[in-house]
Amino acid sequence: MSTLLQALSLSAGYNAALVAIGAALLGIAAGFVGSFLFLRKRALVSDAIAHATLPGVGVAFLVMVALGGSGRSLPGLLAGAALTAALGLLAVDWIARRTRLAEDAAIGAVLSVFFGTGIVLLTVIQTLSAGKQAGLKDFLLGSTAGMLMVDAVVIAAGGLIALALALIMRRPMILVAFDAEFAAATGWNLRRIDMAMMGLVLAVTVIGLKVVGLILIVALIIIPPAAARFWTERADHLALIAGGIGGVAGYVGTGISAAAPDLPAGAVIVLVCATIFTLSLLAAPVRGVLAALIRRRRFQIRVHLRQGLLAMARQEPIFDPLTLAVLRRRGLIRSDGVPTEAGRAEAARTRRDELRWEIARAMHRDDPAVASYDGLTPIDALLTADQIAEIDRRIPPASGVTG
Amino acid sequence: MGAEFVQLSLTPILIGTLSAIACALPGNFLVLRRQALIGDAISHVVLPGIVLAFLVTGSVGTWPMMLGAAAAATVAVGLIEAVRRLGGIEPGAAMGVVFTTLFALGVLLLEQSDTSRVHLDVQHALYGSLESLIWFDAEGWASLVDPVALAGLPPELFRIAAVAALVCLLTAIFWRPLKIATFDEGFAATLGIPTAALGLGLVMTAAVAAVAAFDAVGSIIAIAMFICPPAAARLMTQRLESQIWWSVLFAVVSAVAGYVLAGYGPLWLGGQDAVSAAGMIATVSGLILALAARFGPHRARQGRVRRDDPQPQSR
Amino acid sequence: MTNSALRLVARDGEALRRDHSGDALTITGLSASYGTRPAVFSFDLAVPKGSMAAIVGPNGAGKSTLLKAALGIMPRLSGTVSVLGLPLEEARDRVAYVPQRASVDWDFPARVIDVVLMGLYRELGLLGRLKPEHRARAVECLARVGMADFATRQIGQLSGGQQQRVFLARALAQGAGLYLLDEPFAGVDAATERAIIAVLKDLRAAGRTVICVHHDLATVTDYFDRIVLMNVHKIADGPVETVFTPENLQAAYGGLLATAQIEGLAHPAG
Numbered sequence: 003m004s005t006l007l008q009a010l011s012l013s014a015g016y017n018a019a020l021v022a023i024g025a026a027l028l029g030i031a032a033g034f035v036g037s038f039l040f041l042r043k044r045a046l047v048s049d050a051i052a053h054a055t056l057p058g059v060g061v062a063f064l065v066m067v068a069l070g071g072s073g074r075s076l077p078g079l080l081a082g083a084a085l086t087a088a089l090g091l092l093a094v095d096w097i098a099r100r101t102r103l104a105e106d107a108a109i110g111a112v113l114s115v116f117f118g119t120g121i122v123l124l125t126v127i128q129t130l131s132a133g134k135q136a137g138l139k140d141f142l143l144g145s146t147a148g149m150l151m152v153d154a155v156v157i158a159a160g161g162l163i164a165l166a167l168a169l170i171m172r173r174p175m176i177l178v179a180f181d182a183e184f185a186a187a188t189g190w191n192l193r194r195i196d197m198a199m200m201g202l203v204l205a206v207t208v209i210g211l212k213v214v215g216l217i218l219i220v221a222l223i224i225i226p227p228a229a230a231r232f233w234t235e236r237a238d239h240l241a242l243i244a245g246g247i248g249g250v251a252g253y254v255g256t257g258i259s260a261a262a263p264d265l266p267a268g269a270v271i272v273l274v275c276a277t278i279f280t281l282s283l284l285a286a287p288v289r290g291v292l293a294a295l296i297r298r299r300r301f302q303i304r305v306h307l308r309q310g311l312l313a314m315a316r317q318e319p320i321f322d323p324l325t326l327a328v329l330r331r332r333g334l335i336r337s338d339g340v341p342t343e344a345g346r347a348e349a350a351r352t353r354r355d356e357l358r359w360e361i362a363r364a365m366h367r368d369d370p371a372v373a374s375y376d377g378l379t380p381i382d383a384l385l386t387a388d389q390i391a392e393i394d395r396r397i398p399p400a401s402g403v404t405g
Numbered sequence: 406m407g408a409e410f411v412q413l414s415l416t417p418i419l420i421g422t423l424s425a426i427a428c429a430l431p432g433n434f435l436v437l438r439r440q441a442l443i444g445d446a447i448s449h450v451v452l453p454g455i456v457l458a459f460l461v462t463g464s465v466g467t468w469p470m471m472l473g474a475a476a477a478a479t480v481a482v483g484l485i486e487a488v489r490r491l492g493g494i495e496p497g498a499a500m501g502v503v504f505t506t507l508f509a510l511g512v513l514l515l516e517q518s519d520t521s522r523v524h525l526d527v528q529h530a531l532y533g534s535l536e537s538l539i540w541f542d543a544e545g546w547a548s549l550v551d552p553v554a555l556a557g558l559p560p561e562l563f564r565i566a567a568v569a570a571l572v573c574l575l576t577a578i579f580w581r582p583l584k585i586a587t588f589d590e591g592f593a594a595t596l597g598i599p600t601a602a603l604g605l606g607l608v609m610t611a612a613v614a615a616v617a618a619f620d621a622v623g624s625i626i627a628i629a630m631f632i633c634p635p636a637a638a639r640l641m642t643q644r645l646e647s648q649i650w651w652s653v654l655f656a657v658v659s660a661v662a663g664y665v666l667a668g669y670g671p672l673w674l675g676g677q678d679a680v681s682a683a684g685m686i687a688t689v690s691g692l693i694l695a696l697a698a699r700f701g702p703h704r705a706r707q708g709r710v711r712r713d714d715p716q717p718q719s720r
Numbered sequence: 721m722t723n724s725a726l727r728l729v730a731r732d733g734e735a736l737r738r739d740h741s742g743d744a745l746t747i748t749g750l751s752a753s754y755g756t757r758p759a760v761f762s763f764d765l766a767v768p769k770g771s772m773a774a775i776v777g778p779n780g781a782g783k784s785t786l787l788k789a790a791l792g793i794m795p796r797l798s799g800t801v802s803v804l805g806l807p808l809e810e811a812r813d814r815v816a817y818v819p820q821r822a823s824v825d826w827d828f829p830a831r832v833i834d835v836v837l838m839g840l841y842r843e844l845g846l847l848g849r850l851k852p853e854h855r856a857r858a859v860e861c862l863a864r865v866g867m868a869d870f871a872t873r874q875i876g877q878l879s880g881g882q883q884q885r886v887f888l889a890r891a892l893a894q895g896a897g898l899y900l901l902d903e904p905f906a907g908v909d910a911a912t913e914r915a916i917i918a919v920l921k922d923l924r925a926a927g928r929t930v931i932c933v934h935h936d937l938a939t940v941t942d943y944f945d946r947i948v949l950m951n952v953h954k955i956a957d958g959p960v961e962t963v964f965t966p967e968n969l970q971a972a973y974g975g976l977l978a979t980a981q982i983e984g985l986a987h988p989a990g
Contacts, residue, residue: 045497046501114633124681273510
């Protein structure tokens, strides 16, 4: 535990501190940018981009070796990754726009084919230079162990640049995510903003390759916004919260893996994200599952209660088992189905409310609040006492409803 | 094309072909239902499944692995539905959340457990080793009628053949309801077709195909075969019936050509060793899709109403 | 108010069937919602056999939801449905549903006749062999909507009106006793509207029951003999001449229609 604290307080060595800062910056940028992708409902485009980096890594290695280098320079490998990732992105865009195939098929095709080609290149490298390619497989799952100083600097600087770019682009991206048609109508070039957004996703992906790996980097782009969605209804807040979650996950994740070198950083970062997501899914106050379940159940009971009471007032038989159960539990009917005293009184009150609504709807025809009667709201929640008194004067005495 | 071919190449080609067909058939419906990426998600969660199976049973036997993978696929499908419905998260993001989380869990478990002594690693899960599924006992074409030699066929061949047969059978039996529910789910429900169960059945069939394909050839072929042959087939025809046949044809061509290119291509180019057959099969299927997207007779979109454009609807 | 009169009867099939032998569709206590906002609330409805009824109400009044919830396409919060005196599940063969045209992807790889043949699913089952007479029947249904020449056309090539005719032909192929149509005249050309209404009137003449979600108040009295006015709740239902009154329209539409408009609609002859 003390090594974890050491790592989290950035005192576990210069490289480790740089990587932790870089991962935090990367997480913030990924969560922030991912929010716009999420709002555009195109989260999985990032998966195609990430898988499409693999052939680039292979090609870059082969080219660098052909030029006489060792083939292991991180900036070089990342440049190659960015190149094929961009090709993959263009391929997804082209297939979805120019053929009848939908974007999900385009994403799946690009990610599997580019990844397959990448695997072919890796085996080529393996046969050309046995042993030398060991570093390349780190790009699949990421690795922070044994990272060189220059690699850590690349990651920290890259995270910083990605975050800066995301902040600069935030206005048009929020506009497009919030209301694409409005953005287009006010003169923004939708395609260009979309492509810039994808370019930013690409940058985040490439920078994250070494730490998180290409299979899991999409988690850093998709999970934080999905988790943030539970806490807010506003696009700009969503992006900020998602950035926060991504940053925490990147920082804590690299900290944990620095403290326990057996734990792969990428997987730990993703699992920290996933934990935050699960907590949000379950416990968020409005959109969380528990809150929604309670709301839904209460609503259903209200519907059945109201329907049951109205049926009782009209002396109609009730068949629905849930209605019967609800009435019984509230002591409104006896177990043999006969209404209790309280039940009769409540039924009469409900009937009167319904009658009042009927008259109110006739009186206040043009009032949308009254016209949009949902069948459940008691009328005194909407109208004042003297308005209700006015309604009551119009209830025909023959209706048999008394106070 | 003699004894060497039968011994070294015949069974891998057959296994690759059967895997490709088993994945491409359900893939047709997944692509039409805009669920193409469920195959991607399922294939990724195979890893945590096999790692868990290893941790529970302590063995790397085939059946624990396949059951673990199938269980993980089931759990993943359930979780995706739960996140989508309970959380109100759109399907793509829900898949992304679930499969990356489970994959990360698999990686973590793998690193934590002592699997160094057994052949269990991420690379294997991703792209398998089709090349190693050779038929030791074969001495030539005559071995095909030699019971002793036949007994030595790699067991993966029988498993994938059984799964491919099962997938074909299910597709044939549920052809009509699948077609109706894929086109018009509301109408299908009024006919009494249990659309939710049918949709789940389709995804579970895809999961079985993915697990069987993983067992033989790794995940990457499964993802590619779910999507590329059906997508290319869609661009060749306007009838679902012929789309299915085109997709099977493309799957077979990808598997055979991919294997041959991987095995013999480097030799033709002056290299010495073969490259990854799984990767090459995926690459060939991508080339076929690229050709279909550029030249396919029905590549352009036609319908005026597309499901992903919101339409003004009263309700 | 005696106790015995209020005794609540347990649910059983007999009770549901009791007075509704002459009704094509009976709905009791149906509620359905999107989230926690009721779209249809506590709806009771009985449509007699052989009628041609319109479900009418403003946008968002729950008209389509009523159909979908009644048919089990979307979940009901409460309520029971019976068709021609039978519980819905036993009467699937006798209901034909025509969804909104925009609810499907017309880029689906199928020809016109393939779509019409989907209407024969209950008859063919999973593996029943498709015989020439089935095809002949599908073509005949297409002929009834004036689309016989389009049988082998790809569905993506059809106009909106032609797509609607194909959907109607598919429903005709079902040979049902009750036809439920969701906005069949929405966005179709005048010729298609005339063709569809002619087919529907033929169905009624043959003793079938037709219920349409309908949005055009101007044509209600020409096309239909019964009307169901709704706005989440049922406002009124019955023969057009007694129900299609300014008061009821006012109650359903509230401030959404000007009074003069309503007066004009409710007394088209006067």
